[in-house]
Amino acid sequence: MSQFEFLRSVPFGQYLPVGSILHRLDPRARMVAFTIIILALTFSRSLMGLLIGCAVVLVGLRVGKIPYRFAFQGLLPPLPFLFLLAILQIFLNASPPNESILAVIGPVRITLSDLAAGAKLLIRFTGLILGIGLATYTISTGEMTQGLNVMFRPLAKMGLPAQDLVMMAQVTLRFLPLLAQTAERIAKSQASRGADWDSRPGNLIARVRQVIPVIVPLFLSSLHRAENMALAMDARAYGSSVQRTSLVELRLKAADGLLLGISFLAGAAILILK
Amino acid sequence: MTALIALDKVTFSYDGDPKNPHPALKDVSLQFHEGEFAVILGANGSGKTTLARHLNGLLIPTQGQVTVTNLDTRDRSCHGIIRQRVGMVFQHPEDQIVATTVEEDVAFGPENLGLPPSEIRQRVDAAIEAVGLEAHRHRPPHMLSAGQMQRLALAGVLAMRPRVVVFDEATTMLDPAGRRMALALMSELRAAGMAVLFVTHNMEEAALADRAVVLSNGSVVFDGTPRELFRKQSLEDWGLEPPPVVELGGQLRHVFPHLPEDLLTVEELLGSLPSPQRPCEPPEYISDGGADQQEREWVIEVQELNHTYMLGTPLAHLALQNASLQVAAGRAHALVGVTGSGKSTLLQHLNGILRPQAGKVRVGPYQLDDPAVSTRQVIRLAGLVMQNPESQFFEQFVGDEIAYGPRQLGCDEPLVSRVRWAMEQVGLDFLAFKDRFTDTLSGGEKRKVALASILAIKPRILLLDEPTAGLDPRSRKEVLLTLRRMVNEGMEIVLSSHQMEDVAILAHDLTAFRKGRNALQGMAADVFWQFEAVRELGLEPPVAALVAARLRTLGWGVPSRVITAELLLDHLERCVEVQGEPV
Numbered sequence: 072m073s074q075f076e077f078l079r080s081v082p083f084g085q086y087l088p089v090g091s092i093l094h095r096l097d098p099r100a101r102m103v104a105f106t107i108i109i110l111a112l113t114f115s116r117s118l119m120g121l122l123i124g125c126a127v128v129l130v131g132l133r134v135g136k137i138p139y140r141f142a143f144q145g146l147l148p149p150l151p152f153l154f155l156l157a158i159l160q161i162f163l164n165a166s167p168p169n170e171s172i173l174a175v176i177g178p179v180r181i182t183l184s185d186l187a188a189g190a191k192l193l194i195r196f197t198g199l200i201l202g203i204g205l206a207t208y209t210i211s212t213g214e215m216t217q218g219l220n221v222m223f224r225p226l227a228k229m230g231l232p233a234q235d236l237v238m239m240a241q242v243t244l245r246f247l248p249l250l251a252q253t254a255e256r257i258a259k260s261q262a263s264r265g266a267d268w269d270s271r272p273g274n275l276i277a278r279v280r281q282v283i284p285v286i287v288p289l290f291l292s293s294l295h296r297a298e299n300m301a302l303a304m305d306a307r308a309y310g311s312s313v314q315r316t317s318l319v320e321l322r323l324k325a326a327d328g329l330l331l332g333i334s335f336l337a338g339a340a341i342l343i344l345k
Numbered sequence: 346m347t348a349l350i351a352l353d354k355v356t357f358s359y360d361g362d363p364k365n366p367h368p369a370l371k372d373v374s375l376q377f378h379e380g381e382f383a384v385i386l387g388a389n390g391s392g393k394t395t396l397a398r399h400l401n402g403l404l405i406p407t408q409g410q411v412t413v414t415n416l417d418t419r420d421r422s423c424h425g426i427i428r429q430r431v432g433m434v435f436q437h438p439e440d441q442i443v444a445t446t447v448e449e450d451v452a453f454g455p456e457n458l459g460l461p462p463s464e465i466r467q468r469v470d471a472a473i474e475a476v477g478l479e480a481h482r483h484r485p486p487h488m489l490s491a492g493q494m495q496r497l498a499l500a501g502v503l504a505m506r507p508r509v510v511v512f513d514e515a516t517t518m519l520d521p522a523g524r525r526m527a528l529a530l531m532s533e534l535r536a537a538g539m540a541v542l543f544v545t546h547n548m549e550e551a552a553l554a555d556r557a558v559v560l561s562n563g564s565v566v567f568d569g570t571p572r573e574l575f576r577k578q579s580l581e582d583w584g585l586e587p588p589p590v591v592e593l594g595g596q597l598r599h600v601f602p603h604l605p606e607d608l609l610t611v612e613e614l615l616g617s618l619p620s621p622q623r624p625c626e627p628p629e630y631i632s633d634g635g636a637d638q639q640e641r642e643w644v645i646e647v648q649e650l651n652h653t654y655m656l657g658t659p660l661a662h663l664a665l666q667n668a669s670l671q672v673a674a675g676r677a678h679a680l681v682g683v684t685g686s687g688k689s690t691l692l693q694h695l696n697g698i699l700r701p702q703a704g705k706v707r708v709g710p711y712q713l714d715d716p717a718v719s720t721r722q723v724i725r726l727a728g729l730v731m732q733n734p735e736s737q738f739f740e741q742f743v744g745d746e747i748a749y750g751p752r753q754l755g756c757d758e759p760l761v762s763r764v765r766w767a768m769e770q771v772g773l774d775f776l777a778f779k780d781r782f783t784d785t786l787s788g789g790e791k792r793k794v795a796l797a798s799i800l801a802i803k804p805r806i807l808l809l810d811e812p813t814a815g816l817d818p819r820s821r822k823e824v825l826l827t828l829r830r831m832v833n834e835g836m837e838i839v840l841s842s843h844q845m846e847d848v849a850i851l852a853h854d855l856t857a858f859r860k861g862r863n864a865l866q867g868m869a870a871d872v873f874w875q876f877e878a879v880r881e882l883g884l885e886p887p888v889a890a891l892v893a894a895r896l897r898t899l900g901w902g903v904p905s906r907v908i909t910a911e912l913l914l915d916h917l918e919r920c921v922e923v924q925g926e927p928v
Contacts, residue, residue: 086445088483144657211485212445245445248487259698260737262720263729264798265753284749287739296440303441304453306401306433307501311425312459318452318469320462 086211091136092326098214099222100327104334105206111341112198118191120341125198127337128205135209145204146197153196157189164188212244217319234315242300250293257288347415348376349509349540350400350431355409357395363408369395371563372409377542379508382535384551384571385544387560388584389788389817393544396560397513400542401431414508429458432502436514438494442486447478447497450486454505465504472504476530490685492523499530509540516550517815520684520843522883528553546817548575548588552609559583572607586818589846589888590614593910597892600917601927611888615895622925624900630870630907644806644837645672645695645727650704652690652861664690665861667704672806672854677838679852679869681845683883687861688841689732692808695839697723709805725754728804732811734795735783743786743794744779750802767801771827789820793827807831809840813847825850849873849887849908857882870906889913900924 088094093101108131112124132142166182174181210218216237223233261284262268268281355373358365369392377383377400387393398404399411402418413431416423435441444450451472455465473482476496486494495515502510512531516524528550531541543554551557557574559567561583567574574580575591587595594608601619608614647670655661665687672678680688693699694706697713697720706713709726728750731737740746747764756763765775771793778790786794792812799807812828813821825847832838832851842848848855848869855872857865859882865872873879873886876894880886886908893907902920907913921927 086485088485213449216445241445242443245443245486248485249439252487256731257737259693260731260734262698263696263724263731264750265721265724265802267721267753284737284739288737292736296437299435299437299440300443302398302403303433303435303498304443305403306428306435307443307454307505308425308428308457309453310457311428312457314459315456316459316462316465317456318449318462318465 085207087137087208088211089136091134091209093131093135093209096330097321097323097327098210098218099321100323100330101206101210102215102218104330105202105210107334107338108341109199109202109206111338112195112202115195115341117345118187118194119344121191121194121198123337123344124341125194125201127341128198128202131205132201135205137205137208142201142204142208146200149196149200153193156196157193160192161185161189212241215244216241217317217321220317221321246293246296246300249296250289253292254285254289257285257292261285348412349379349381349414350377351412352376352396352399352406353410353412355399355406355411357399357404357407361407367563368407369563370399370406373560373563373565374409375558375565375568377509377540379540380535380538381540381542381556382531382554383540383542383556383558384554385542385558385560386546386548386551386574386583386585388546388819391560391584392563393560394513395563397433397511397542397544400509400511401433402427403433425458429454429505430508432505432507432510434495434498434502434510434512434515436517438491438498438518439487441498442494442501445485446483447486447489447500448473448482450497451500451504454501458505468504468506472500475503475533476500490523492519492526492684495519495523495527496530499527503534507539509542510534511542511544513544514546515543516545516547520883521845521885522683524550546585548586548818549590552588552591559585572609575609576606584817584819586822593888593892593913596910596914597917600914600921603927611891614888615891618892618895618899619927620899621901621920622928623923625902625924627897627900627902628904630904641673643671644674644709645670645839646705646707647671647691647694648705650691650694650701650706652687652694652699652702654690656702663861667862668858669863670856670866672837672839674837675835676853677832677836677840677851678854678856679848680839680841680856680858681843681848681882681884682858682864684843685860686858688858689810690861691858692729692810692839692841695806695808696720696727696729698729721754724804725802726804727806727808728799728802729808730796730799730810730812733815734798735788735791738783738791738794741782742779743773743781743783746783746794747798747801750798754802763801763803764797767797770800770831771797772823773797787820788816789823792816792820792824796824796827806837806839809838811841811843813842813844845873845879845885845887849889857884870908873908874906 108124108127112121115121115124132139161181162179164185166184170182170184172180172182219237220234223237227233266284352373352375355370356363356368357370358368373396385393385396395404399406402424405419411418413427416427418427442450443453448469451469452465455468473479476499478493478496478500481489481493486497489497516527519527531543534541545551552571554571557567557569557571558565559574566583567577575587580587590611591608594604594614598604603619605617608617647668650665650668652665653661653663668687668691670691680691682688690699694701694713695708701714708723711718711723713723738746740749744764747767748760751760751763764779768775768778773790773793783791783794813824816824828851840851852869855867855869856863857872864882865875865878873890876886889910890908893903893913896903897905901917902924903913903916907916
């Protein structure tokens with residue numbers, strides 16, 4: 072693995088065009104379904120519900136043909152942090168007074184519900200990270216903008232520049248991988264000129280000095296790019312017609328309804344089951 | 346015939362002041378017609394891009410008038426129609442792609458025109474098919490090669506069904522194969538009845554057009570056929586160079602006075618070469634000391650190197666596979682191959698910023714698979730100048746930019762004298778340039794500063810990734826001369842290039858790559874004379890080699906393995922003395 076592969080750490084635009092059934096459904100249905108599951112996972116208070124949520128996400132990954140190994144890689148970086156949080160949770164949880172005590176560490180009495188609280192935190196975040204991953208792997212930014220375009224249409228009727236906002240989001244998302252690639256090229260180039268990325272100078276000024284050779288060219292090249300992009304958009308008649316149309320006409324089909332139905336049921340199960 | 350686009354006394358200055366003494370365009374009157382294929386030529390800063398941007402109303406003249414199919418570009422309400430009729434493909438492939446998949450990007454223009462979805466679908470399919478990107482329609486654009494991105498940009502324009510397509514230096518960033526593809530697409534557009542206006546400084550490409558318009562300092566200085574243009578003596582004053590074929594033809598005329606003056610293509614030149622009075626059996630070539638290969642000292646050795654980007658993700662792609670390379674002391678080695686064949690990846694292994702995933706790389710005394718070898722040790726020995734290095738400048742002044750390397754790595758002499766030395770190496774005057782702003786330099790000067798900023802580290806080996814890419818003809822020549830001198834002084838150089846003419850001048854040895862594997866390897870002269878094998882890799886052998894081969898079959902005593910014009914003329918002059926005047 073190279074220290075210069077910045078693209079690897081850009082979570083956006085990590086869309087995986089593997090062409091599963093999930094990928095072919097209506098993007099609006101997918102966006103709503105994932106939102107429901109993610110919200111349910113966030114607010115569920117029962118262990119059972121959280122486990123169901125994780126199971127739903129795992130099934131989703133399988134149906135979306137996302138390799139488990141790849142999906143779980145996203146869990147590794149925050150894992151130590153999550154364990155720390157879970158342990159804190161065990162210590163800080165306020166358990167009901169009449170519960171039996173499992174162990175005593177110093178002044179802290181650990182009960183079953185303390186352990187459950189820690190476990191719940193771990194499971195909740197695992198489910199959330201995998202769920203958000205599933206959404207980014209299966210919804211392309213293009214589909215997202217299509218979906219948003221349609222869903223924002225009522226806002227446009229109210230006079231808000233909804234389409235321009237969606238366009239801005241789209242262009243930003245399109246730029247992120249490019250930015251990562253540019254940063255990579257600049258970092259390599261400056262490393263070839265003796266820039267030192269390995270040592271971490273203590274004081275702030277030295278640190279700023281260290282990143283200037285990357286930040287300045289990155290900033291300048293981004294400005295150039297933005298300028299070029301604006302020209303290219305102008306040259307393709309952006310903004311010259313009152314009503315933009317769209318290549319993709321979204322129509323909800325039976326399968327999309329099925330996905331929505333399943334996600335509602337799963338969401339309810341995650342929230343309600345004890 | 347009414348003009349498709351008419352410019353009438355157009356003057357333009359970026360500050361909008363009509364009295365600006367140095368406008369970007371000065372009193373330009375031109376007409377372009379339906380179905381025409383014209384090139385717009387000029388050195389950097391001559392105003393050709395400014396002119397191009399007037400053609401579809403991206404810029405509005407300060408004085409004068411531009412009309413597109415009789416619509417004035419000053420009238421903003423016409424911009425939709427004007428931009429539909431005049432499509433434009435830009436220089437930087439990745440900066441003109443808006444959407445996140447190929448298909449949606451092609452749809453962007455028609456969507457802006459407010460067409461119904463079924464019509465858009467039809468146009469998108471037709472445009473994607475026209476540029477041959479069917480297999481990639483759902484891919485994200487940043488996963489495409491530069492050539493593919495440029496085809497995508499063209500598809501986006503074609504989907505608007507334009508009457509004319511303007512290519513604004515659209516081939517500058519492409520490799521020879523990408524250029525050929527782009528040129529083939531241009532002739533298809535013409536066959537379909539569209540006009541093509543091509544802004545370029547590549548003179549070989551200009552030779553293909555029906556009409557050439559030359560700009561110099563914002564004024565039109567020539568408007569005629571390329572054939573007439575290349576005979577002009579003032580070509581050099583306009584910052585242009587004749588294409589290699591024309592240049593070689595001119596040099597050959599000293600030996601063969603009856604050679605026609607208006608030769609434009611390699612085929613024409615080869616077809617008009619004369620036979621000698623007394624034909625002879627042409628000799629085999631003279632070795633340049635390549636025979637004693639066993640006794641050579643290798644400064645760089647690469648064995649069975651593999652590299653995969655994004656290893657361990659579904660986006661992994663193989664860049665190098667069992668690549669091998671040996672660079673001998675005191676020699677220049679060129680890496681050639683189409684874009685994506687692994688040249689840059691290999692170069693980045695030679696100064697340690699990439700480490701071998703599998704295989705061995707030795708640079709001088711350092712084994713790069715040994716983690717104890719630090720990158721900073723290796724970059725002191727082997728300095729890498731990356732592609733378009735001037736886009737990585739971050740200091741305001743030339744002197745500071747060059748001093749960055751030695752300042753970081755330490756320097757055993759006063760910094761000033763090191764910077765002065767580095768600037769002298771690339772032919773920049775220390776006093777005149779050290780306090781210049783980096784962003785006011787010309788393309789060639791910037792490239793030299795980038796070169797000096799690596800030389801200032803005093804590396805033994807110089808690694809160059811496409812050292813002449815993106816430069817206009819004049820700057821390219823300056824940089825080539827500088828590099829040539831360093832090669833002659835015996836510096837070890839490893840360079841990658843798409844310009845076979847440059848490689849022929851600079852390199853002793855050559856490795857050609859195909860899809861990350863070694864395809865051809867040996868002395869540059871030997872490799873280039875395998876004409877079929879070279880062409881099969883998507884590359885074109887140097888013109889001098891083709892001419893030498895043809896002369897040999899005509900019975901001239903030119904040795905084989907000649908790849909430079911210099912050597913060819915040298916031999917030919919002697920041949921004429923022995924074999925008599927050409928018949």
